[in-house]
Amino acid sequence: MSDDGELDLNSLSDEDLVFQVHDDLYDGLKEEVEAAVHILLGRGWAPYKVLTEALVEGMRIVGIDFRDGILFVPEVLLAANSMKAGMFILRPLLIATGAPRLGKMVIGTVKGDIHDIGKNLVGMMMEGAGFEVIDLGINNSVEKYLGAIEEHGPDILGMSALLTTTMPYMKVVIDTMKEKGMRDDYVVLVGGAPLNEEFAKAIGADAYCRDAAVAVETAKSFMARKHNQLAKG
Numbered sequence: 001m002s003d004d005g006e007l008d009l010n011s012l013s014d015e016d017l018v019f020q021v022h023d024d025l026y027d028g029l030k031e032e033v034e035a036a037v038h039i040l041l042g043r044g045w046a047p048y049k050v051l052t053e054a055l056v057e058g059m060r061i062v063g064i065d066f067r068d069g070i071l072f073v074p075e076v077l078l079a080a081n082s083m084k085a086g087m088f089i090l091r092p093l094l095i096a097t098g099a100p101r102l103g104k105m106v107i108g109t110v111k112g113d114i115h116d117i118g119k120n121l122v123g124m125m126m127e128g129a130g131f132e133v134i135d136l137g138i139n140n141s142v143e144k145y146l147g148a149i150e151e152h153g154p155d156i157l158g159m160s161a162l163l164t165t166t167m168p169y170m171k172v173v174i175d176t177m178k179e180k181g182m183r184d185d186y187v188v189l190v191g192g193a194p195l196n197e198e199f200a201k202a203i204g205a206d207a208y209c210r211d212a213a214v215a216v217e218t219a220k221s222f223m224a225r226k227h228n229q230l231a232k233g
Contacts, residue, residue: 009036014043018054021086025058026065028078030085037086047093048100051130055086059128067213073121076212080124087127101132103223106148107158108136110169115162118192118212122158125212126219131156142176154186155226156219159205161192171203178204187222189215 009032012020017036024032033055040050062079065071071079105126109119116138123133134152136144140159149157161167170190177183183204190200191209200208206222209215 009039014040014045018057021054022058022061025055025079025082025086026062026071028075028082030082033082033086034089037089041089041093047090047097051087051090051094051099055083055090056128056130059083059125063125063128063213063216067211073117076121077117077124080121080128083128084124102130102220103155103226104132104134104152105156105158105219106134106136106145106152106154107160108140108145108148109138109160109162110166110173111139111141112169113161113163113166114138115160115192118162119158119160121212122160122191122209122215125216129216129220131219142173145173146176146180149182149186155223156187156189158189158191158215160190161195164194167192167194167199168203170205174204187219187226189218191215 007020009017009020017039021033021036024036036054037050040054041047059079062071062076066076105123107119107123107126109116119138120135123135127133134148134154136148145157145159148154159170159173161170174183174188177186177188187207188205189207189209190203190205191211195208197208207218209218
């Protein structure tokens with residue numbers, strides 16, 4: 001966008017502004033996303049409506065193109081960072097209005113592993129889909145995972161590993177959860193380049209997610225199932 005032909009976001013209708021947010025998220029234009037969020041709020045939009053129709057829908061489009069190989073990790077990280085900037089404005093407002101969340105996730109890379117790009121991407125995409133995410137960072141011991149589960153009471157535990165040598169540690173965490181009689185209370189999702197579905201099944205995880213887009217879809221389907229069970233109960 002050149003300076004002389006710059007788009008005036010204020011001049012757009014609500015509908016066009018929401019589409020513009022989708023485009024700006026896709027292109028990783030952080031300042032434009034922030035400006036549009038402020039404008040929509042200024043027009044009386046509820047924070048939850050801005051979150052779902054502008055940011056979550058925008059990231060859903062990004063997720064589809066990432067899954068289909070049209071977008072790649074650097075571009076998705078830019079999009080996710082732009083979404084985070086929008087979320088930063090909305091988060092206190094969402095808390096104040098008690099807006100519904102899809103669920104809560106604790107995520108971290110396992111002990112001995114310091115890789116975090118994939119994990120960060122999953123965290124950002126999950127936030128973009130309307131989940132509350134507690135990111136434990138890298139090199140997490142069983143104690144760290146269990147402490148976070150106890151403190152935050154998540155629906156989902158996400159573990160990531162990029163090294164074949166650290167993959168088995170995921171089983172240590174799951175086995176410890178079983179010993180403590182708490183395994184069935186949480187959905188455990190695992191991911192990372194060397195993993196596959198067979199491995200996830202063998203260690204007792206609920207699902208293997210090959211990338212961030214799949215992680216979001218998987219988490220959503222588990223939460224939908226949980227809500228259905230609660231409704232029946």
